[in-house]
Amino acid sequence: MVFNRIKKAFKKFVDTVSETVATKEVKEEDIEPIIDELIISLVESDVALEVAEEIANKLKKRLVGTRVPRLKDVREYVISALAETIKEIVSRNYKPIDLIVEAKTRQPSNPLRILFFGVNGVGKTTTIAKFAYMFKKNSITPVIAAADTYRAGAQEQLRMHAEKLNVPFIGGRYGADPASVVYDAIEYARARGYRVVLADTAGRMHTDRDLMEELRKITKVAKPDYKVLVVDALTGNDAVDQARFFEEAVGIDFVVLTKVDADVKGGTALTIAATIDKPILYLGVGQRYEDLEPFDPERYVKKLLEGIS
Ligand SMILES: Nc1nc2c(ncn2[C@@H]2O[C@H](COP(=O)(O)OP(=O)(O)OP(=O)(O)O)[C@@H](O)[C@H]2O)c(=O)[nH]1
Ligand SMILES: [Mg+2]
Structure with a gap:
């Protein structure tokens, strides 16, 4: 995790407030300009304006009127x-789900179905490979459903991962109905006693009505236990729109935020955590199978403010 820009914004805030209110009571007029500056730097770090303003207001409430010797x-x-404020925001919609325990307690006749979707290139396929790796490490072999029958090379990409990870792969021909691919994978898992099905879908713009309708159909057929929106951390503010459209079309159970390792601004996680009432459950932090971390609000805040003191 890099988050350089947002870290700088918070550090500058802490520095300036500390200098300004060294020995007296913290007065609103003293910190008003500093708060305004914080809002601007947060927005420049990919924090949505409404979220930056919320942080600012909460900070003001916490600081004004305090007398520190x-x-x-x-x-x-x-x-x-600052730590309390950020934690409050990122914990708001956080609710951990233990997918391993859920999978283990599943009847093989009723496998845990996890459907991944999101716009093009955000890291869906890579994330599925990471999930497959995570399940395997916990002695659960998932079935992978390659329901991206749309992009050339998508089937091969996922098939290669499945082979490397040694997990069953159910694919479909180019142009085949993606819903039936997921259906076949569920039937395959049922018949052979696999407890998890991970279904990949083609990247789609959230504004593309036909493709969103197709996703709705996949959802109807697959009846996923978890609908997972994959979001690229480098997306910035558009992440909010993406989430709103996907939520409206099919509903979201949780978010995986990818490419966090490459995110120099750092605000997308805050924006998503604050504006979408669905939890971020995992972070993608690299291109290897191991590079998937459970999201934990406390650890996130610690990382964010690391080195500021
Ligand atoms: N640095 C980094 N790169 C990632 C991460 N996750 C995915 N990528 C890279 O992002 C690129 C796109 O990943 P894919 O998994 O193919 O993305 P996708 O969403 O399946 O793409 P489409 O199927 O074309 O919509 C690849 O080069 C991945 O290696 C991550 O957490 N960190
Ligand atoms: Mg893909």
Whole structure:
């Protein structure tokens, strides 16, 4: 995780507040300009304006009227106010789900179905390979359904992962009905006692009505237990629109935020956590199978503010 830009924004805020209110009571007029500056730098770090404003208001409430005696304490106080504020926001919609336990308690006749979708190139297929790896590490072999019958090379890409990971692969011919591919994979899992089906879908723009309708159809047929929106951390503010459209079309159970390792701005996670009432459950932090981390609000805040004190 890099998050350089957003880190800088928070550090500057802490520095300036600490200098300004060294020995006196924190007054609204003292920190107003600093707060305004924070809002701008947050927006420049891919934090949605409404979220930046929420952070600012919460910080103001926490800080104004406080009397802190010594310089060192001011700094500590500001950092902890910041940490509390961010934690509050990222925890708001957070609800952990233990997919391993769920899979293990599943009747083989009723496999756990997880459907992945999102716009083009965000990392869906890679994320599915990472999930397959995670399940295998926990002694659960998933079936992979390659319901991207649309993009040339998509089938081969996922088939290669399945072979490397040694998990069953159910695909379809180019142009085949993606819903039937998922259906076949579920039937395959049922017949052979596999407890998990991971279904990949073609990348689609959230604004493309036909493709969204197709996704709705896949959902109707597959009846997924979990509908997973995959979002690229480098997307910035558009992530909110993506989530809203997919939520409206098919519903979202949780979000996987990918390419966090390449995200120099760092605000997308905050934006998503604050604006979509669905949890981020995993972060993609690289291109290897191991590069999938459970999202944890506490750890996220710690990383975000690391090095600021
Ligand atoms: N650095 C980094 N790269 C990633 C991550 N996840 C995926 N990628 C890369 O992003 C590119 C696209 O990944 P795919 O998994 O093919 O994306 P997709 O959403 O399936 O793409 P379409 O099927 O074309 O819509 C690949 O080069 C991946 O290696 C991640 O967490 N970090
Ligand atoms: Mg793909």
